[in-house]
Amino acid sequence: xxxxxxxxxxxxxxxxxxxxxxxxxxxxxxxxxxxxxxxxxxxxxxxxxxxxxxxxxxxxxxxxxxxxxxxxxxxxxxxxxxxxxxxxxxxxxxxxxxxxxxxxxxxxxxxxxxxxxxxxxxxxxxxxxxxxxxxxxxxxxxxxxxxxxxxxxxxxxxxxxxxxxxxxxxxxxxxxxxxxxxxxxxxxxxxxxxxxxxxxxxxxxxxxxxxxxxxxxxxxxxxxxxxxxxxxxxxxxxxxxxxxxxxxxxxxxxxxxxxxxxxxxxxxxxxxxxxxxxxxxxxxxxxxxxxxxxxxxxxxxxxxxxxxxxxxxxxxxxxxxxxxxxxxxxxxxxxxxxxxxxxxxxxxxxxxxx
Numbered sequence: 001x002x003x004x005x006x007x008x009x010x011x012x013x014x015x016x017x018x019x020x021x022x023x024x025x026x027x028x029x030x031x032x033x034x035x036x037x038x039x040x041x042x043x044x045x046x047x048x049x050x051x052x053x054x055x056x057x058x059x060x061x062x063x064x065x066x067x068x069x070x071x072x073x074x075x076x077x078x079x080x081x082x083x084x085x086x087x088x089x090x091x092x093x094x095x096x097x098x099x100x101x102x103x104x105x106x107x108x109x110x111x112x113x114x115x116x117x118x119x120x121x122x123x124x125x126x127x128x129x130x131x132x133x134x135x136x137x138x139x140x141x142x143x144x145x146x147x148x149x150x151x152x153x154x155x156x157x158x159x160x161x162x163x164x165x166x167x168x169x170x171x172x173x174x175x176x177x178x179x180x181x182x183x184x185x186x187x188x189x190x191x192x193x194x195x196x197x198x199x200x201x202x203x204x205x206x207x208x209x210x211x212x213x214x215x216x217x218x219x220x221x222x223x224x225x226x227x228x229x230x231x232x233x234x235x236x237x238x239x240x241x242x243x244x245x246x247x248x249x250x251x252x253x254x255x256x257x258x259x260x261x262x263x264x265x266x267x268x269x270x271x272x273x274x275x276x277x278x279x280x281x282x283x284x285x286x287x288x289x290x291x292x293x294x295x296x297x298x299x300x301x302x303x304x305x306x307x308x309x310x311x312x313x314x315x316x317x318x319x320x321x322x323x324x325x326x327x328x329x330x331x332x333x334x335x336x337x338x339x340x341x342x343x344x345x346x347x348x349x350x351x352x353x354x
Contacts, residue, residue: 001027001061001183002024002025002026002027002062002063003026003185003187004023004024004025004058004059004060005022005024005044005057005059006057006059006060007020007021007057008020008021008044008047008058008059009021009054009055010043010044010047010052010054010055017040017043018040018044018209018210019208020056021044021057022057023211023214025185026185027183029201029202030175030176030179030186030188030199030200030202031186031187031201031202031203031204032187032199032201032202033187033188033203033204034192034193034196034203035191035205035206036191037191039191039206039208040208040209040210041157041158042157042189043209045078045155045187045189047059048076048187049074049076049078049153049155050066050070050071050076054067062152074152075149075151076151076154076155077098077145077146077149077154077155078146078154078157079139079142079143079156079157080142080157081157081158081159081160081161081162083135083139083142085141086130087130089129089130090126090127090129091127091128091130092113092126092127094130094141095113095116095117095122095141095144095145095148096109096113097145098145098148098149099112099113099148113126113148115148116144116147119144119178120140120141120144120178122137122140122141135163135164135167136167139160139162139171140171143171143178147178147179147182150184152185153184153185154179154184154186154187155187156175156186156187156189158190158191159171160172160195172195172198172199175188175199176199176200193233193235196217196233197217197218197221197233201216201217202215202216202217203215203216203217203220205220212228213225220233226346226351226352227240227350227352228350230275230344230346230352231275234277234278236278237278238276238277238278239276239319240273240274240275241273241274241318242273243271243272243273243345244270244271244272245260245267245268245272246269248260250264250272250274250340252274253313253314256291256292258290258340261341262354263353263354264343264345264353264354267353267354271348272345272346272347272348272353273346273348273350274345274346275344276339276342276344277342278308278320278321279321279322280338280342281320281338281339282320282337282338282339283307283320283335283337284322285335286337286339288339289337289338289339290337290338290340291337291339292337292338293311293313293337294336295313295334296331296332296333296334297309297311297328297330297331297332297333297334298310300330305323305324306321306324307322307323307324307325307326307328308321308322309326309328309336311336318336
């Protein structure tokens with residue numbers, strides 16, 4: 001099963017809300033839509049689900065054009081961030097509702113509901129009504145309904161956003177197993193990069209109604225195609241700075257320079273932006289960390305076995321993240337050492353060039 005978008009767009013009034021988008025989403029892994037609020041994640045899901053019209057382009061399921069089909073004919077399930085259950089129905093009837101609409105036999109409905117309830121640990125709650133459930137149990141009911149329906153595609157639109165932290169972690173860890181082997185395309189929308197990394201699979205990174213990069217989540221982390229992708233998958237925040245390239249030399253401000261190698265050395269002379277993750281900026285010099293940066297320490301933090309320091313170089317603040325405990329003193333100058341081979345290089349428009 002594959003869900004394909006071919007040059008899909010959406011308009012809101014005269015404005016192009018979803019720019020031309022092409023994606024192929026497949027079974028066997030989670031397909032994550034990652035972006036800030038307003039990036040277009042929910043709009044894209046609504047078009048794929050048949051809830052919103054497509055301005056142009058096509059949506060195909062298993063090669064069949066479903067662009068004009070109703071939601072009911074697409075055989076999909078949608079779980080929202082809000083707990084959407086029928087308040088007058090029991091948990092059993094909430095899970096069974098799409099199966100009854102489909103006209104399945106009572107024995108088939110009973111079996112599917114009980115199977116989904118067992119997976120989501122809802123068996124003791126089957127005769128309760130939604131107002132008797134916790135938030136986590138209500139969202140489990142919505143997920144059980146999606147599992148019992150055995151849809152071709154399941155859309156999860158920030159389904160954990162309204163749960164407390166502990167419940168969110170617990171359910172997030174279970175989600176991949178809940179839908180594994182079911183043959184459905186699973187699309188999960190989130191604004192949390194950590195969720196995308198933990199769920200694995202593939203990620204479509206969205207900004208301003210446009211998919212800026214799509215691929216295996218781990219590959220986007222390792223090989224970002226633009227500044228946004230590099231910034232999104234970095235905690236602490238990735239360090240960025242303007243550089244000037246002249247010949248095989250990069251200069252960052254008046255006091256810092258290094259010799260470029262590889263693809264960066266072959267770039268045309270001119271201004272660029274570098275980005276380097278905090279764990280490639282160390283308080284200890286090494287054979288890799290050869291570029292020295294001096295800055296005034298602003299904030300320090302010890303987290304488990306790692307120490308972080310935010311330091312101001314005058315031209316901007318950077319972060320170092322290193323194993324071990326380091327004797328930083330807030331307000332004092334300190335030398336840090338950067339591994340230039342680990343830096344990404346971007347053109348002024350944000351596109352990756354090296």
